[in-house]
């Protein structure tokens with residue numbers, strides 16, 4: 001059978017966007033992600049690419065209109081330098097296995113697809129995730145940095161809030177570190193993805209998933225700026241969490257620092273990620289004014305995640 005192979009190279013941060021855009025138009029099961037394939041041409045000196053993403057379409061009537069739709073969808077990412085241009089080739093026979101979605105994060109986490117065979121090393125913590133419409137495949141630096149700080153700060157029996165749970169990756173990780181989790185997201189699809197992830201990873205007894213937000217977070221609307229999102233449930237901050245993690249825009253962190261202040265127990269920790277180093281001072285200023293001090297940070301290229309502890313006075 002003849003197939004059309006669409007391929008592009010992407011940075012770490014673009015992988016989730018490409019997958020989400022393709023999944024949104026129905027290609028969720030057709031995506032293959034592999035480590036960046038070096039082109040044959042010796043002239044290439046593009047060092048930024050981490051992954052090659054391929055999509056396979058049957059070469060049949062109507063394929064051209066699908067191609068145009070996909071090219072339009074992905075062109076903004078190319079224009080902003082996050083991917084190469086889409087390359088299109090006709091091939092006989094679709095590669096059976098091209099997916100290399102198993103990757104290690106921090107000392108112990110291994111992210112992999114639900115059906116991937118893997119022989120764990122002692123102390124490995126497996127996070128099995130389907131490709132979903134929600135953000136959080138584990139490829140984005142902000143997710144990776146959040147996991148690194150969670151590994152350092154989560155202790156068994158802690159009560160943790162995962163604000164903006166997306167795919168559920170952080171909630172699963174926290175639960176597998178032995179804590180209980182309240183997972184909140186104001187996006188209904190993210191809530192469904194997290195529910196699926198917690199079930200597939202066998203941590204549903206430790207994770208409660210709610211479509212909602214913390215305090216003023218429920219007034220902030222959809223993070224991508226859509227206007228149709230209904231107001232979601234509000235979880236009132238009540239000094240009940242030992243740790244909060246939020247991989248979210250800097251402006252959301254800044255708006256929510258008073259809520260974080262009220263939501264954590266004395267000496268509680270907030271792990272704030274989702275922004276680049278240029279926002280770190282502004283975010284730290286807001287946390288400091290709310291009574292926190294920075295106690296840890298993790299950085300990958302321009303991305304940063306910060307851990308703040310509530311100072312007891």
Ligand SMILES: C[S@@+](CC[C@H](N)C(=O)[O-])C[C@H]1O[C@@H](n2cnc3c(N)ncnc32)[C@H](O)[C@@H]1O
Pocket residue numbers: 134135136137138142143146163164165166167168169170184185186187190212213214217218220221222223247248252274
């Ligand atoms: C960057 S994704 C993070 C997903 C996942 N936690 C991770 O680390 O990969 C941000 C998530 O926060 C959610 N979100 C954005 N603003 C929110 C708010 N005000 N309240 C609750 N969830 C929010 C989005 O719907 C999205 O799923």
